Amino acid sequence: MxxxxxxxxxxxxxxxxxxxxxxxxxxxxxQCLLKFxxxxxxxTHAYGNRSGVRYMTGGLKVYYVPWRPFIMQNTLPTFYGTxxxxxxxxxxxxxxxxxxxxxxxxxxxxALMHARTMGYRVVFTDHSLYGFADVGSIHMNKVLQxxxxxxxxxxxxxxxxxxxxxxxxxxxxxxxxxxxxAVDTAMFKPAPERPGSNExxxxxxxRLVYRKGADLLVEVIPKVCxxxxxxxxxxxxxxxxxxxxxxxxxxxxxxxxxxxxGAVPHAQVRSVLISGHIFLNSSLTEAFCIAILEAASCxxxxxxxRVGGVPEVLPDDMVVLAEPDPGDMVLAIRKAISLLPKIDxxxxxxxxxxxxxxxxxxKRTEIVYDRALECPNQNLVERLSRYLSCxxxxxxxxxxVMIIDYLxxxxxxxxxxxxxxxxxxxxxxxxxxxxxxxxDCSEDQxxx
Amino acid sequence: MxxxxxxxxxxxxxxxxxxxxxxxxDIHHVVVRRSRASRFFIYLCLxxxxxxxxxxxxxxxxxxxILFWSFILxxxxxxxxxxxxxxxxxxxxxxxxxxxxxTHFLSGRTTxxxxxxxxxxxxxxxxxxxxxxxxxxxxxxVRDEGELMLVFKELxxxxxxxxxxxxxxxxxxxxxxxxxxxxx
Numbered sequence: 001m002x003x004x005x006x007x008x009x010x011x012x013x014x015x016x017x018x019x020x021x022x023x024x025x026x027x028x029x030x031q032c033l034l035k036f037x038x039x040x041x042x043x044t045h046a047y048g049n050r051s052g053v054r055y056m057t058g059g060l061k062v063y064y065v066p067w068r069p070f071i072m073q074n075t076l077p078t079f080y081g082t083x084x085x086x087x088x089x090x091x092x093x094x095x096x097x098x099x100x101x102x103x104x105x106x107x108x109x110x111a112l113m114h115a116r117t118m119g120y121r122v123v124f125t126d127h128s129l130y131g132f133a134d135v136g137s138i139h140m141n142k143v144l145q146x147x148x149x150x151x152x153x154x155x156x157x158x159x160x161x162x163x164x165x166x167x168x169x170x171x172x173x174x175x176x177x178x179x180x181x182a183v184d185t186a187m188f189k190p191a192p193e194r195p196g197s198n199e200x201x202x203x204x205x206x207r208l209v210y211r212k213g214a215d216l217l218v219e220v221i222p223k224v225c226x227x228x229x230x231x232x233x234x235x236x237x238x239x240x241x242x243x244x245x246x247x248x249x250x251x252x253x254x255x256x257x258x259x260x261x262g263a264v265p266h267a268q269v270r271s272v273l274i275s276g277h278i279f280l281n282s283s284l285t286e287a288f289c290i291a292i293l294e295a296a297s298c299x300x301x302x303x304x305x306r307v308g309g310v311p312e313v314l315p316d317d318m319v320v321l322a323e324p325d326p327g328d329m330v331l332a333i334r335k336a337i338s339l340l341p342k343i344d345x346x347x348x349x350x351x352x353x354x355x356x357x358x359x360x361x362x363k364r365t366e367i368v369y370d371r372a373l374e375c376p377n378q379n380l381v382e383r384l385s386r387y388l389s390c391x392x393x394x395x396x397x398x399x400x401v402m403i404i405d406y407l408x409x410x411x412x413x414x415x416x417x418x419x420x421x422x423x424x425x426x427x428x429x430x431x432x433x434x435x436x437x438x439x440d441c442s443e444d445q446x447x448x
Numbered sequence: 449m450x451x452x453x454x455x456x457x458x459x460x461x462x463x464x465x466x467x468x469x470x471x472x473x474d475i476h477h478v479v480v481r482r483s484r485a486s487r488f489f490i491y492l493c494l495x496x497x498x499x500x501x502x503x504x505x506x507x508x509x510x511x512x513x514i515l516f517w518s519f520i521l522x523x524x525x526x527x528x529x530x531x532x533x534x535x536x537x538x539x540x541x542x543x544x545x546x547x548x549x550x551t552h553f554l555s556g557r558t559t560x561x562x563x564x565x566x567x568x569x570x571x572x573x574x575x576x577x578x579x580x581x582x583x584x585x586x587x588x589x590v591r592d593e594g595e596l597m598l599v600f601k602e603l604x605x606x607x608x609x610x611x612x613x614x615x616x617x618x619x620x621x622x623x624x625x626x627x628x629x630x631x632x
Contacts, residue, residue: 053575053582066579084580092582420459422584422607424575 006369007039007094011111012101013074015044015062019266021290022102022127025181027056032362034058039426041093043086045075045107063089067107074106079401080408082110087412090120091421097369099123100147103130103140109147116150116383117405121372124148125155126165129287129308141168142391146398149386152372155179155365157288158309164287170390179364180313182356183293190299190345191274200228200337203276203300205236205264205291206283213282213305214241219326220282221245222252224333231337232257236264236272273298278336284324286310292319297352299345303329303336315355318348380406455609456481462609474541474620476613478605480534534602539613543620547588551602567591571599571617573610586610588617 010030014022030040035058042062051066065085070076089095098115100108103126112122124147131137148154148169154176156162162176195201202224206212217235224231235245235258242260249258264272273279279295281304288309292302296318304310306321313319320339322332380402387398455462465475533553540548546564553559569589574596576585584607587596599613 052577063577063582065577081579085577085582088581 005037005039006033006366006373007096008033008041008369009090009093009095009098009111009115010040010042010101011044011098011105011108012042013045013069013105013107014102015042016056017047017050018073021181021288024290025125025127026101027060028182028184028358029362029365030060031058032358033365034060036362036366038366039093041089041095043089043107043111045069045073061093072104074104077106077110079110079113080405082107083114083405083408084412084416086111086114087118087409088421090115090118091418092424094423095120097121097123097372099125099369101125102127103144104128109143112147112151113402113405114409117402117409119377121152121375121377122150123153123155123368123372124151125157126161127157127287129161129164129285130168132168142394144169145390146387146394146401149390149398150383151175152375153177153368155368157181158312160309160312161287177364177368179361179368180356181288181290181293182358182361183290183297183352185297185349185353185357188270188273188294188297190297190349195275195277197277197340199230199232200278200340201232201234201276202278202280202303202333203234203236203273203295204280204282205269205272206281208235208237208239208241208245210241211284212237212239213284213324214239214244216282216284216305216324216326216329217280218244218248220280220329220333221258222248222254223326223330225252225254225257227330227334228337231333232259234259234261234272234276236261236269238263269294270298273300276300277340278303278333280333281305281310282324282329283307283310289313293352293356297349297356299343299348301336301339301343303332305329315351318351455612457606457609460603460605460609462605462612464612472543474543474616476539476541476616477536478538478600478603478609479536480603537600537603539599539617541616541620547617547620549599549601561597563588563590563597565621568617568621571614571621572596573607573614584610586614586617 010026012022012026014020015026016023026042030042033040040060042060044062044064046064046066051064054062054064056062065082067075067082075082090098098111098120100112100122101124102108108124112124115122126144130140132141144165145168148165148171151171152175154165154171156165156176156178157180159178162173162178165171166173166176204217206214208214218241221233225233233254242262245258245260249255249260261272273295277300279292279300279302281289281292281295281302283289283305284307286305286308289304292304292310292313295302296314302314302319304319304321305324307324311321320332320336322328384399384402387402388395390398453464459481461477461479461481463477463479465477466473533555535552535554537552538550540550542548543565546562546566547568549561549563551559567590569591572587572589574585574587576583583604585604586599588599590597
């Protein structure tokens, strides 16, 4: 365990009641860190009428700040609008370290910027892969370069993701750690009895969007159905590409062999997974892919595209990889079907338990926190030199942004001194036993 | 800070009164403190405003519009940053009858809200979050009301002033929670 107890503020635009990789990562990591005796507070934006302070399982405190999202669950970038509330939370919760999640989160970037201005150590976790060529990626990479210019440590979820982040942000590789995601194996257990082998069921659960390879599925499914008469597909998920899948089903008369479930609530993912034999992931880009961990934990053999960090996720005997090409995908499915008799779901589940657990992720994250707190604290002038190296024009602009931020912070120190902000007493809960699994948070558990 | 009957900070003073008969009426006052600095700033603003007006009147450019707008601007700035129209807020606890909440304005006007004892389900100390700040607030859960009733509508006294009021309300309403529990 770490030498000292940390007081961590997790910041991201993506958190419960949303469900996804980032949301789960923050939730489970926070729960484990709380078990280790650290204080963890989460800051996110309000979701509908869910605003204010809420407490979740294990005494996890969440600030749902009443800033409304404006696009894709992201708050409007204001640069300085969040400074007063972030400063207040940092002081009242006696925070020692700020941990931001996801490069796409506006709130994360702003929180890290303000925290550095106030002299706090910051850690950033990147959960996605980004390109270099399109306009959106170029802008995103510049923002990332700005944020990471003064970050204490960074974490990536795979080695591919680390390479991508280092290239995009210009961050020294020795500052970037690789800590993979994990899976709640208590939640994703195999079925007591394996589904019948007279027909092979291939499960697909993903958002039906271009990035997740929905167009690839449109071509793969008819070919597989033609080659294997005993194969049936269950497709869970929703998105703009759902129409194309529906059209494909009509065109090839596969209504009886391709079941479209629509959006699947996170609590029901396991029940869909255990009804199948093979899990198919057709993503075109993926930093890690938690979905294949969940499938493997449920005892399914995975067929996946060889993209991003996917090859790093599972051992070779648990996954069949293919190029993101319909022909190669069909061959991979053929190979997976031949391997099915050798697969024991219970054995696979036990292996997953050892390979991927949040306890281990939290232990490794603790080491990063310790390293971050060892970093020397630099004054404004030293920090500005880092921003200047971000580009001929961008560097000067970043310096200006940080100088204004510093002046605003100093003004707030005069306007509302730190001693006027009341510190919050810590809630101490009786510790859960280490063997106890982390249950997913339901509405009833959340509100105490 | 002098006991639990008198608490002070830079902005507010908390005072507790117990009134006859048999100290049955429990009154808690939170009074706004006017600091010397803010008074000085108000007078300075007024002096600058008046000198500006005199200058505009005496100058050859008879710019009534500029005069008018300068007054509007200084008045709005004064109101925005310094002018707190509330003098004090009080919580009057009458165990047999109920709780009366009073807001006293500088103008002399007073607003009162009364909640019968039977309608108050529980007093609660909450953390409130606004887009810019976080603070503690004391509210009442009232039967047949869709929303929490804020005890202090205008002021934001610190939690050390709210706790004794919360304890007194708990004792009166006979909460399931012990008022002697941890002050958090």
